[in-house]
Amino acid sequence: MADADWLSERGRDESDWRGMTVACTCVGSMMVDRELFVSAPGKVILHGEHAVVHGKVALAVGLNLRTFLRLRPGKDNGTVEINLPNIGTKLTWKISDLQALVPSFHNSPESKPLGPSPEQLDFLKTFAGFSNGTTDTESLAVLAFLYLYLSICGQALPSLEIVVWSQLPTGAGLGSSAAYSVSIAAALLATSGKISIPAQENIRWTQAELTLINSWAFQGEKVIHGNPSGVDNAVGTWGGALRFQAGEINPIERVPVLEILLTNTCVPRSTKTLVAGVKDKLLKFPGIMEPVLSSINAISEECQRVLQAGVEGLTIEQYSVLEELIDINQHHLNVIGVGHPSLDRLCQATTSHGLHSKLTGAGGGGCAITLLRPDIEPSVVDAVKQELSAYGYQCWRTSIGAPGVSLHSSSMLPEDVTRSFNKA
Numbered sequence: 001m002a003d004a005d006w007l008s009e010r011g012r013d014e015s016d017w018r019g020m021t022v023a024c025t026c027v028g029s030m031m032v033d034r035e036l037f038v039s040a041p042g043k044v045i046l047h048g049e050h051a052v053v054h055g056k057v058a059l060a061v062g063l064n065l066r067t068f069l070r071l072r073p074g075k076d077n078g079t080v081e082i083n084l085p086n087i088g089t090k091l092t093w094k095i096s097d098l099q100a101l102v103p104s105f106h107n108s109p110e111s112k113p114l115g116p117s118p119e120q121l122d123f124l125k126t127f128a129g130f131s132n133g134t135t136d137t138e139s140l141a142v143l144a145f146l147y148l149y150l151s152i153c154g155q156a157l158p159s160l161e162i163v164v165w166s167q168l169p170t171g172a173g174l175g176s177s178a179a180y181s182v183s184i185a186a187a188l189l190a191t192s193g194k195i196s197i198p199a200q201e202n203i204r205w206t207q208a209e210l211t212l213i214n215s216w217a218f219q220g221e222k223v224i225h226g227n228p229s230g231v232d233n234a235v236g237t238w239g240g241a242l243r244f245q246a247g248e249i250n251p252i253e254r255v256p257v258l259e260i261l262l263t264n265t266c267v268p269r270s271t272k273t274l275v276a277g278v279k280d281k282l283l284k285f286p287g288i289m290e291p292v293l294s295s296i297n298a299i300s301e302e303c304q305r306v307l308q309a310g311v312e313g314l315t316i317e318q319y320s321v322l323e324e325l326i327d328i329n330q331h332h333l334n335v336i337g338v339g340h341p342s343l344d345r346l347c348q349a350t351t352s353h354g355l356h357s358k359l360t361g362a363g364g365g366g367c368a369i370t371l372l373r374p375d376i377e378p379s380v381v382d383a384v385k386q387e388l389s390a391y392g393y394q395c396w397r398t399s400i401g402a403p404g405v406s407l408h409s410s411s412m413l414p415e416d417v418t419r420s421f422n423k424a
């Protein structure tokens with residue numbers, strides 16, 4: 001796992017992720033002739049995973065682990081290369097071959113981004129040489145890239161070399177697919193002149209531009225997830241803390257600083273499969289499952305109320321309420337079928353030290369969060385970490401809230417990112 005601290009150091013200035021109104025310098029041409037560096041954060045869902053797919057409220061926050069993208073003009077002007085070192089994928093296509101696909105993908109510039117149709121996905125699978133029912137890591141990542149590239153750049157396909165490298169574990173519940181889709185959407189929209197390229201690193205895209213990035217990233221998520229709610233790509237785009245319900249995104253302007261222990265059980269799972277499983281249960285037992293989802297909704301509402309009441313610093317009583325909400329929700333998530341023995345072990349281990357944990361993201365393994373009170377003894381955190389490491393889990397202490405999609409200059413990239421790009 002990459003060092004999680006670099007952004008907590010440089011990103012804690014709240015104006016960084018809450019002040020979003022900016023002025024930008026636009027590029028006049030359809031293509032840039034220089035490198036672009038873009039990044040997007042992963043996310044933690046405090047409450048509301050799965051329920052949010054069925055129209056309930058979710059509370060989610062940006063995480064200071066990010067996905068970084070480097071875009072360069074293609075070397076020979078006739079190819080597109082996508083290099084994904086986290087998953088060991090590097091593929092190149094001829095623009096002339098891709099050009100033949102354009103009529104099936106390109107939307108007019110005025111139209112809203114459209115979701116991928118089953119025919120378009122079949123078309124791409126055939127083109128990329130993937131078998132029809134394929135859902136492996138590489139094919140989902142490549143299909144999402146090709147879908148966004150053809151749909152966004154269809155008017156004039158640019159020759160590009162793109163590297164995407166992430167500090168996030170892939171497929172562990174921290175929104176890696178959304179950070180991937182957001183950074184690709186932002187880079188392609190910028191390079192094709194559909195959004196500006198801010199002149200300086202500390203200048204953000206406008207709200208309208210962020211909305212466009214978010215809606216394209218949502219289409220990328222559809223390729224990877226099947227039926228995403230859109231909460232993950234919203235956090236990847238805006239960062240900070242968000243309340244999300246049925247596509248409505250409301251930034252929560254002020255939240256108290258919350259420290260968590262983030263633990264990856266390292267048990268692989270697929271968000272797409274878990275989301276489909278919950279839907280099946282809901283269809284089979286509507287009278288039983290619907291009240292559980294409504295209760296999760298009420299937990300999100302109560303959590304938001306407590307956080308907003310404790311903006312200046314949470315009281316002991318407010319921490320106790322947050323802990324109880326975590327416990328109740330973890331039980332609910334087990335009821336809807338997204339628990340896992342690895343998560344049960346984690347909850348037992350943290351409970352034995354007086355701490356409270358729940359899964360975050362799609363569950364079925366993946367990651368969990370454990371709330372840390374500000375006065376917790378470092379020895380308790382060390383003991384918990386040791387116990388969890390003995391199960392083969394990875395854990396790290398972090399605070400929540402991180403900037404959304406951002407443009408970078410090469411000199412400002414963290415060292416681990418520069419190293420990975422140089423090696424790619």
Ligand SMILES: Nc1ncnc2c1ncn2[C@@H]1O[C@H](COP(=O)(O)OP(=O)(O)OP(=O)(O)O)[C@@H](O)[C@H]1O
Pocket residue numbers: 067084085086087136137138139140141142164165166169170171172173174175176177178180224225232269270271272360361362363
């Ligand atoms: N850095 C990356 N390089 C290549 N592909 C990636 C990368 N990050 C994510 N992906 C794609 O996203 C998929 C993982 O998405 P999935 O939604 O299952 O997990 P997640 O987004 O990490 O967790 P959750 O959706 O529960 O928060 C991978 O199979 C891969 O296709």
Ligand SMILES: C[C@@](O)(CCO)CC(=O)[O-]
Pocket residue numbers: 045048049050051052053173175225227228229230231232271275361362
């Ligand atoms: C499980 C889920 O609720 C969150 C995944 O991070 C799926 C979604 O909202 O798209």
Ligand SMILES: [Mg+2]
Pocket residue numbers: 175176177178225232271
């Ligand atoms: Mg995902």
